[in-house]
Amino acid sequence: MMRKYFKRFGLVLTVAIFTPTLMPSVALAQEDCVGGGDQHTRGAELELTWATRRDDPQTKEVRYTRALEKLDETFSDPPVEPRAYLLAARAYLGLRDYVGGDSTLTMLVEAAPQCADQALEMRFNAWVPLYNSGVERVTAGDEDAAIEAFETANLIYSDSRSFTNAASIYQTRGENQKAMDMYAHALQSSADPEMIRVASINLAELLRAEGRDAEALAIYSNYATDHPDDILGRLNYAIALMDAGSKEEAQAIFQELLGRDDLSFRQWSQVGIGLYRAQNFDEAAMAFSQAHSMQPLNKETLENLANSYYQSERFEDLAPLADTLVQRYPYEKVNYNLLANARTETGDEDGALAVLEGREALSFEFLRAQLGPAGEEMYSLEGTVMNKSAAGGSEVTIPVHFLSDGGQVLMTEPLTLSLPAAGETAGFQIQVQSGTPIMGFRYDMADSAGS
16 A cells, blocks of 8 residues: 555656757769650759859749749650659759659659669758758747648658657647657657657557557567667566556566666666556665665655655665755655654654654745756756745745765855745746766755745
């Protein structure tokens, strides 16, 4: 049974990483895959040649349009010379008419299979600026323009990167069906291991959210077979098996993961979250303990380990961890609750009462306080404060200490809060820059509580 004050966990789905901008392919000068033609193709070729010149008195759009007009007579009088398709594709792509470019390149390859490589290169080179535009729009925070760019890119070239990035935006918006469609396309068009990973795991989790467990398990099974060293993939597979009632098979995967000695901090954390969700609290504590040994100043790992001890009723182990949490983060009520329970269960009733009195003395509390990267050598501490009894609008200043790997204070920055009305919440954020990696933080009590 889950005990009171437990922490709810949910594995964060792996979403697409918006990769740096790309460059078009650069090929050595080579002849076109098809030659020949007639007066119309020669006229179109002249227009396309002018479009490449800087001294052309006409705009490129005019040249591309004229080229297509000259090719119209060729298309209206079949059979069509394959070179006409090649030239038309160049004109359409120049006009950014990707539907026209796609259809003429398809017809080119059907009429002249030897043109497959050149057609593919033309598609890729048209896709690159669209994909780059999508990446730039994401960076600028314009999701609508990013989706438009990625989906336009998908029209001319099937690449898992644009499919996956579009899918991840839809997923964050809760438009799950569109996201699933895009992830499915990404799996069909990808040989890139990272894109396969992202699309497989996210598609499977979205299917599970829709109640389509059998389809999700099939994806996870295939992925786990092909990628046995992907911890998150195997972990999500185990959770899906557990939720589907295959507890023995899920437990076998959990045990295999616990027996490994090559997991990273993040992977141990993922294993712990999975085991906690499976209500295997003792084993979750084993995984979180491994993660804690690697990054002892990580707040979330310390909280996860403490909650695992609490759920498994290991109160002797919980007491010192909960005390550390209260000392480091004295405005977080859940830490006081954990410590009071640990002291009660270990027979220290007076100590438990003192902890509860300290909790009730708080005039405001932090519902969340989380440190994370915010760019190169930049870190952000974000959270939510709730006012319990302080005067609304009063200001309090809390010293925040940012810590190195060894626990040394790298810098101390003031967090100044303007408290909301009693019973209300407000967000807060503080950003710092450090050339030395920041591995954790702690904060002190304010001099006054805004009373």
